[in-house]
Amino acid sequence: MKNVKMRSTLSDKFFYTFNFLFLLLAFVGVIYPLIFILSASFSEPTAVSSGKVWLFPVKFNLRGYEAVFNDSKIWRGYYNSIVNTFFGTLINIALTILAAYPLSKKSFRSKKYFMFLFIFTMIFNGGLIPTYLLVNQLNLINTRWALWLPNAMSVYNMIITCTFFKHTIGEELFEAAQMDGCGDIYFLMKIVLPLSHAIIAVNALLYSVGHWNMFFDAMIYIQDVTLRPLQIVIRGILLQSQFDASMTSNVNVEALAAQEGLAELLKYSLIIVASIPMLLIYPFVQKHFVKGVMVGAIKG
Amino acid sequence: MRFVKSLQYDIRNNKQLLILLILPVLWVLIFKYQPMYGLLIAFKDFKAHLGILHSPWVGLKHFKAFINSYMFARVIKNTLIISIQSLICGFPIPILLALALNATKNKPWKKLVQFTIYAPYFISTVVMVSIIIQFLSPSVGAYGHFVKLFNLETKVLMGIPKYFSTIYTVSGIWQYAGYSTIIYLAALAGVDPTLHEVATIDGANRFKRILHVDIPGITPTMVTLLILSVGQLLQIGFEKIFLMQNPLNMISSEIISTYLYRVGLKTGLPKFSYAAAIGFLNSIVNVALLVSVNMASKKVFKTSIW
Numbered sequence: 001m002k003n004v005k006m007r008s009t010l011s012d013k014f015f016y017t018f019n020f021l022f023l024l025l026a027f028v029g030v031i032y033p034l035i036f037i038l039s040a041s042f043s044e045p046t047a048v049s050s051g052k053v054w055l056f057p058v059k060f061n062l063r064g065y066e067a068v069f070n071d072s073k074i075w076r077g078y079y080n081s082i083v084n085t086f087f088g089t090l091i092n093i094a095l096t097i098l099a100a101y102p103l104s105k106k107s108f109r110s111k112k113y114f115m116f117l118f119i120f121t122m123i124f125n126g127g128l129i130p131t132y133l134l135v136n137q138l139n140l141i142n143t144r145w146a147l148w149l150p151n152a153m154s155v156y157n158m159i160i161t162c163t164f165f166k167h168t169i170g171e172e173l174f175e176a177a178q179m180d181g182c183g184d185i186y187f188l189m190k191i192v193l194p195l196s197h198a199i200i201a202v203n204a205l206l207y208s209v210g211h212w213n214m215f216f217d218a219m220i221y222i223q224d225v226t227l228r229p230l231q232i233v234i235r236g237i238l239l240q241s242q243f244d245a246s247m248t249s250n251v252n253v254e255a256l257a258a259q260e261g262l263a264e265l266l267k268y269s270l271i272i273v274a275s276i277p278m279l280l281i282y283p284f285v286q287k288h289f290v291k292g293v294m295v296g297a298i299k300g
Numbered sequence: 301m302r303f304v305k306s307l308q309y310d311i312r313n314n315k316q317l318l319i320l321l322i323l324p325v326l327w328v329l330i331f332k333y334q335p336m337y338g339l340l341i342a343f344k345d346f347k348a349h350l351g352i353l354h355s356p357w358v359g360l361k362h363f364k365a366f367i368n369s370y371m372f373a374r375v376i377k378n379t380l381i382i383s384i385q386s387l388i389c390g391f392p393i394p395i396l397l398a399l400a401l402n403a404t405k406n407k408p409w410k411k412l413v414q415f416t417i418y419a420p421y422f423i424s425t426v427v428m429v430s431i432i433i434q435f436l437s438p439s440v441g442a443y444g445h446f447v448k449l450f451n452l453e454t455k456v457l458m459g460i461p462k463y464f465s466t467i468y469t470v471s472g473i474w475q476y477a478g479y480s481t482i483i484y485l486a487a488l489a490g491v492d493p494t495l496h497e498v499a500t501i502d503g504a505n506r507f508k509r510i511l512h513v514d515i516p517g518i519t520p521t522m523v524t525l526l527i528l529s530v531g532q533l534l535q536i537g538f539e540k541i542f543l544m545q546n547p548l549n550m551i552s553s554e555i556i557s558t559y560l561y562r563v564g565l566k567t568g569l570p571k572f573s574y575a576a577a578i579g580f581l582n583s584i585v586n587v588a589l590l591v592s593v594n595m596a597s598k599k600v601f602k603t604s605i606w
Contacts, residue, residue: 128560234430278422283415
């Protein structure tokens with residue numbers, strides 16, 4: 001008996017060591033590229049292009065960031081992305097709640113027909129060309145509405161929200177309110193919404209990440225340079241290397257040799273600058289994010 | 301008929317709920333169902349000035365044109381290679397990670413690993429592809445410097461067609477494997493702890509308990525996610541592939557959705573009807589895949605998504 005126990009603790013020890021090593025591998029594998037980019041963005045241009053940066057910044061400096069912030073295109077992209085994300089998310093949350101609340105009510109008899117109307121669009125959709133023609137026909141091309149309206153709601157998020165309402169807001173609560181002469185709309189505004197901070201946070205998070213990272217819709221619907229969001233601007237710089245001459249022209253002559261290096265450095269700085277909003281909110285929202293997936297998982 | 305009856309009931313008793321639903325229903329009709337109607341152009345020669353309704357019917361002309369074109373075999377092959385490779389490599393890793401995280405006794409370490417591996421999910425596709433290209437650059441990237449350490453020859457990896465799907469898969473795992481563990485961790489948290497206790501008393505070590513308690517506990521979740529992924533085999537994300545494309549790797553990187561975009565919107569003479577037919581075909585295959593995988597799984601695993 002004792003022997004058996006000894007063996008099992010030994011094999012457990014082996015297991016826990018292996019388990020730790022496996023997680024360590026995943027941890028290092030994910031964090032190393034992130035640290036490398038961060039370090040490179042704070043290093044000297046020549047050190048980056050000649051491969052001297054491995055883990056920590058080499059000859060710490062901010063030249064890459066200076067170049068990025070000197071570019072008005074990037075500022076405008078930032079502004080556009082913030083506006084698109086803020087109002088886009090507002091529209092999303094409003095529409096999601098408007099749909100999710102009625103569909104969560106047991107006493108609503110046509111519920112399943114409306115639910116089907118929404119869920120069917122998850123399985124089958126018109127696709128790119130008909131949607132583009134519709135947006136074109138509605139004269140939304142080159143307006144922010146082209147980014148807001150076609151994506152005004154995600155059926156998946158609506159179902160998550162609906163599940164949340166079903167589980168948190170009891171039918172009795174509404175019946176009690178109804179006795180006092182409270183209708184559905186008043187009940188939604190005064191009772192349901194204050195009880196639903198968690199699910200509103202989850203929605204805000206999921207939708208705002210979507211808007212902030214949106215690329216394809218902006219590419220096909222927005223040709224107007226002044227309306228271009230950040231993702232389009234940084235694509236131009238990072239992937240098509242079309243940066244302004246003005247961005248590097250205020251660098252003195254001796255640095256001219258390092259221009260190639262600066263161009264590379266600038267890319268690392270830009271990667272960081274483009275990700276700052278997400279990096280800043282990530283630690284605060286991680287909890288909600290997990291919760292969102294969990295709520296979604298209840299329904300399966 | 302039953303719908304009319306319940307609607308009449310709701311008009312009498314749930315007027316306010318119907319009022320709340322007006323905007324979402326209008327939205328779904330306009331922005332989701334109107335494009336489905338717009339798919340009619342796949343069977344017509346769409347002329348903008350005639351509109352969808354009055355453009356002349358051409359039957360299956362565009363479908364035939366796509367199936368007979370030399371691009372057909374190529375885009376289908378590329379789409380399948382890329383998606384099957386990412387499915388096979390990408391599916392087991394979150395499960396392994398979740399099992400490992402769940403078995404860790406050191407809570408702060410578990411939290412730190414979770415916090416780190418979820419983070420790449422938030423990186424935008426544009427930035428992600430830039431990171432890939434920066435890293436794989438033979439002259440200035442980490443890959444180039446690493447290879448030069450050993451005095452080996454560097455290659456332009458992004459320009460070699462046969463590496464495309466591997467680069468796509470590996471970077472996809474890096475970005476999404478962590479995030480995908482969340483749902484498995486949720487399922488693992490739901491495993492009855494008394495099963496673990498009983499197994500421990502019977503002398504099962506931690507590894508055996510993973511095999512005989514944890515894995516059976518999350519099998520329904522695994523099957524559900526597998527059904528969903530197989531149903532989306534032909535639906536790989538447009539953005540990442542599109543941004544990773546360059547003239548050198550095009551032969552293995554052109555997939556259905558990027559080809560559709562190229563012929564449908566990007567050219568000076570957009571072939572709306574032809575592209576719509578491609579999209580239609582793609583959607584139908586997706587639905588068929590989803591339905592058949594779901595049916596097979598109902599038989600084999602007794603688990604299905606509906």
